Amino acid sequence: MAQDRSHFGSRPWLERAPVLRAPESGGGGPRGHEVGAGGLPLAMAVRGSPAGARAEDPGLRSIASSPECRGARAAPLKGPEAPAPARARRGARGHWQLAVRGCISAMQATLSLFLVIWQADPAHSGFLMACQLLAAATFFRQWRTASPWMFVARSVPSFARCGLSVHLAICGRRWFWDTCDAVGWRDERKCFRVLHVLAALWMFLNGLSLVLQFCFPGRGVTARHGHEQLLCRGCVRMLGVPLHASRGVLKVVVLTGTRFERSGLEVTINFVRCVLISASAWSLWRQWRDTGTGLVDGTSFLEAPGEERSPSGNSGQGGLL
Numbered sequence: 142m143a144q145d146r147s148h149f150g151s152r153p154w155l156e157r158a159p160v161l162r163a164p165e166s167g168g169g170g171p172r173g174h175e176v177g178a179g180g181l182p183l184a185m186a187v188r189g190s191p192a193g194a195r196a197e198d199p200g201l202r203s204i205a206s207s208p209e210c211r212g213a214r215a216a217p218l219k220g221p222e223a224p225a226p227a228r229a230r231r232g233a234r235g236h237w238q239l240a241v242r243g244c245i246s247a248m249q250a251t252l253s254l255f256l257v258i259w260q261a262d263p264a265h266s267g268f269l270m271a272c273q274l275l276a277a278a279t280f281f282r283q284w285r286t287a288s289p290w291m292f293v294a295r296s297v298p299s300f301a302r303c304g305l306s307v308h309l310a311i312c313g314r315r316w317f318w319d320t321c322d323a324v325g326w327r328d329e330r331k332c333f334r335v336l337h338v339l340a341a342l343w344m345f346l347n348g349l350s351l352v353l354q355f356c357f358p359g360r361g362v363t364a365r366h367g368h369e370q371l372l373c374r375g376c377v378r379m380l381g382v383p384l385h386a387s388r389g390v391l392k393v394v395v396l397t398g399t400r401f402e403r404s405g406l407e408v409t410i411n412f413v414r415c416v417l418i419s420a421s422a423w424s425l426w427r428q429w430r431d432t433g434t435g436l437v438d439g440t441s442f443l444e445a446p447g448e449e450r451s452p453s454g455n456s457g458q459g460g461l462l
Contacts, residue, residue, distance in 0.1 A: 234287040238428040243280030272298035292355035299348030306341035367432030375425035
């Protein structure tokens, strides 16, 4: 290996670099064999090298595609000369799942628009649509810029919807300046008032999770998984599925034939929201799974197996990049 080090001259960071071992592939002991031993310096793990050491150096070209290196993990090049991430070069700095959830929020707003046009609870449907559009805008903005402040901005419509559900639970489908309809707690609408209380708690937990992710950007981030609040928020989002499913079923079972009977459009929208909420929860879990600190980057140098990179930059925000 001393002969191979001559390709890099006298570089102290290379002299102290550990030998990279690939997974066992037919010899070399229980942990495998040295990569490129006796040939080009592919065995050198250059983690900790200066920013000026690039993948074009002799022996490191095409290292990521070498069959001998399968299973090895990579650490991205740091410093002013480091190449920009592929997503950043395409114009989007945030994780692509942010755009997915932005589209889902936009579809939720479209469903609310149908309720506004159909005059189904006009006192609240328009306000709900505005909150969903604001959430969609923050998703797309964060996808483009990776700004952590979008967590705070997105918590605003969550807390606003919490207040909206509280008003529905107390006053029913009345305008904010009208007298509250407290009779709904004593007739067949009581079950819906209880569901509104649960919906208020649901939105409060969603907003709280966003604030916690902003305040503690690196909490729970590991080599394999992203921010813990992505996992928590995915679980919180799934709580909306039984809420909307219960609303749809109860509108048919309890209110049909009464003066409070709901239209088929309302019932259908409740069940469609179940599908969209499930997709949103899946997106959060997928982002949590994909945004750990140990992701392989095609422009990276190799890292000794078993070592983990500490979170840094926007990665600590739970996968903004």
